[in-house]
Amino acid sequence: KNQVEQSPQSLIILEGKNCTLQCNYTVSPFSNLRWYKQDTGRGPVSLTIMTFSENTKSNGRYTATLDADTKQSSLHITASQLSDSASYICVVYAGNNRKLIWGLGTSLAVNP
Amino acid sequence: DGGITQSPKYLFRKEGQNVTLSCEQNLNHDAMYWYRQDPGQGLRLIYYSQIVNDFQKGDIAEGYSVSREKKESFPLTVTSAQKNPTAFYLCASRTGQGNYNEQFFGPGTRLTVL
Numbered sequence: 379k380n381q382v383e384q385s386p387q388s389l390i391i392l393e394g395k396n397c398t399l400q401c402n403y404t405v406s407p408f409s410n411l412r413w414y415k416q417d418t419g420r421g422p423v424s425l426t427i428m429t430f431s432e433n434t435k436s437n438g439r440y441t442a443t444l445d446a447d448t449k450q451s452s453l454h455i456t457a458s459q460l461s462d463s464a465s466y467i468c469v470v471y472a473g474n475n476r477k478l479i480w481g482l483g484t485s486l487a488v489n490p
Numbered sequence: 491d492g493g494i495t496q497s498p499k500y501l502f503r504k505e506g507q508n509v510t511l512s513c514e515q516n517l518n519h520d521a522m523y524w525y526r527q528d529p530g531q532g533l534r535l536i537y538y539s540q541i542v543n544d545f546q547k548g549d550i551a552e553g554y555s556v557s558r559e560k561k562e563s564f565p566l567t568v569t570s571a572q573k574n575p576t577a578f579y580l581c582a583s584r585t586g587q588g589n590y591n592e593q594f595f596g597p598g599t600r601l602t603v604l
Binding site: 382412419420421422423427467477478480481482 | 532597
């Protein structure tokens, strides 16, 4: 069964600190993996999209890694800001039926 | 939110009434999507359309209907047959071809059934 699991479910950090969010998937065949940021009450915004040949991809203070062998991805946030408070959702694209498999997200709160 | 607009932002409906959610995009994207988001659940696909005058059911199409008469517009009707319509509804459109499939989302409509 195609699944995307994220951990932790929620996380609280202090402003300026770094954090890492995890994503494990069992999607086959794998096509690409993306991370979205969703502010409360808003639509998701794409942070990165990675194919199986990409190990690391950065977008400003956000760095995503992908290990296609272990089917794991992580999103590292550096020097967190209050505006980073949001839900971060991992999504895997299954190439055969062209479906997006959505994780439940990690809710991040950055406190001053 | 890019060039995708959804209206209204908040919508209240009485039980037994149909209601239509608007989604418009000016990104010249061919494909458009409707998702539903509930607390504690991932996004679930309701309907999608790859081209004008064509649309396909997603995973949870029962109780919903759509139309795609124009490339820019993909309205969603929540009918009285939808048993639990209270949710956050997201419209998206897609750029690119093949497997890259990046989707851009609108700001969402929160529907509450009274």
